[in-house]
Amino acid sequence: MSRFLIDRYQDIEEYTPGEQPQNMDQFIKLNTNESPYPPSPGVLAVLNSGEAAKLRLYCDPDCGVLTKKLAELYGVKPENVFFSNGSDDILNFIFMIFCGEETPVAFPAISYGFYKVYAQLHRTDALKIPLKEDFSIDYKDYCGLGRTIIIANPNAPTGQTLGLAEIEEIARTNPDNVVVIDEAYVDFGAESAVPLTKKYDNLLVVQTFSKSRSMAGARLGFAIGHKDLIADLTKIKYSTNPYNINRLTQTAACAAIDEDAYYKENGRKIRETREYTVKKLEEMGFEIIPSKANFIFIKNDQIDGEKLYTVLKERKILIRHFTDPAIAQYNRVTIGTPEQMDAFLNEVKNILREEE
Numbered sequence: 001m002s003r004f005l006i007d008r009y010q011d012i013e014e015y016t017p018g019e020q021p022q023n024m025d026q027f028i029k030l031n032t033n034e035s036p037y038p039p040s041p042g043v044l045a046v047l048n049s050g051e052a053a054k055l056r057l058y059c060d061p062d063c064g065v066l067t068k069k070l071a072e073l074y075g076v077k078p079e080n081v082f083f084s085n086g087s088d089d090i091l092n093f094i095f096m097i098f099c100g101e102e103t104p105v106a107f108p109a110i111s112y113g114f115y116k117v118y119a120q121l122h123r124t125d126a127l128k129i130p131l132k133e134d135f136s137i138d139y140k141d142y143c144g145l146g147r148t149i150i151i152a153n154p155n156a157p158t159g160q161t162l163g164l165a166e167i168e169e170i171a172r173t174n175p176d177n178v179v180v181i182d183e184a185y186v187d188f189g190a191e192s193a194v195p196l197t198k199k200y201d202n203l204l205v206v207q208t209f210s211k212s213r214s215m216a217g218a219r220l221g222f223a224i225g226h227k228d229l230i231a232d233l234t235k236i237k238y239s240t241n242p243y244n245i246n247r248l249t250q251t252a253a254c255a256a257i258d259e260d261a262y263y264k265e266n267g268r269k270i271r272e273t274r275e276y277t278v279k280k281l282e283e284m285g286f287e288i289i290p291s292k293a294n295f296i297f298i299k300n301d302q303i304d305g306e307k308l309y310t311v312l313k314e315r316k317i318l319i320r321h322f323t324d325p326a327i328a329q330y331n332r333v334t335i336g337t338p339e340q341m342d343a344f345l346n347e348v349k350n351i352l353r354e355e356e
């Protein structure tokens with residue numbers, strides 16, 4: 001820390017991203033919930049075309065073409081859509097402008113680790129609501145709460161979901177507060193709350209191209225909600241970095257939307273591989289939280305969570321371990337291709353045998 005950093009930022013406990021090793025090709029990477037499948041052919045074609053030569057020029061700060069396309073895909077109007085540089089960027093804006101002294105925030109005690117970082121960064125009081133024993137969220141805890149509410153659905157790192165009726169009840173009973181549903185993993189089997197945004201002007205849905213659309217490295221997130229919420233987000237984007245979606249990402253994302261069927265099929269494959277992996281792990285004595293995401297949250301009383309993570313890493317398989325004592329016995333494993341999961345399952349079997 002330099003002696004110049006102003007007081008309010010000195011104590012921030014920053015987010016620790018999952019490892020992104022330089023020599024990535026040597027690893028089976030099951031630690032940050034990326035898609036194991038490449039971007040669709042049209043996206044690759046854009047990146048190999050003359051598009052790159054246009055990098056000389058600024059990009060469209062409104063993401064006009066992209067916004068129109070995405071609005072069409074989701075059955076909303078362009079005025080209901082906001083794009084930013086990854087959904088993390090949008091969550092940052094949400095904490096910045098919808099959470100504060102008068103409107104403190106609430107989110108599940110076990111959820112996406114970034115929420116508590118943003119709460120600290122933007123100095124809002126955060127109520128961290130415990131999960132039920134089985135790691136599910138009790139929606140009643142959020143009804144009539146009178147705070148800004150952020151819920152990941154499916155939740156991370158557990159993969160548990162709330163149903164639409166439950167989300168609707170949360171939005172309905174908090175009419176004077178923004179309710180944010182972070183749907184980073186919705187395409188792997190949960191129901192999207194996007195249709196409810198037409199009925200509730202306080203409901204904001206956040207999604208990303210990072211997980212189901214194989215574009216984590218391109219950095220693109222979006223929010224769908226009432227036009228006034230979108231206008232607020234847009235105001236802040238234009239007050240910080242209007243050109244925050246680069247030209248190549250905008251064009252690539254348009255191609256991805258045109259090839260939506262490709263990503264739907266990948267989603268189907270990943271769900272199938274998830275069910276296969278769960279079955280094999282259960283046979284090895286693992287407990288697995290029921291997941292509707294592209295990852296599973298697993299533990300086995302035969303081996304410590306941190307140890308399993310460490311030994312797998314030595315053998316060039318990366319999974320995610322969290323140090324939070326409440327979940328330290330668990331590991332989060334991204335669902336890869338069937339071949340990657342077989343290699344993972346094989347190594348896990350070896351490690352358990354060595355433990356005996």
Ligand SMILES: *Cc1c(COP(=O)(O)O)cnc(C)c1O
Pocket residue numbers: 033085086087088089112152156182184207208209210216219220221
């Ligand atoms: C991955 C993830 C994000 C961040 O996604 P980006 O669009 O890559 O910034 C947001 N929320 C949750 C719950 C996630 O798991």
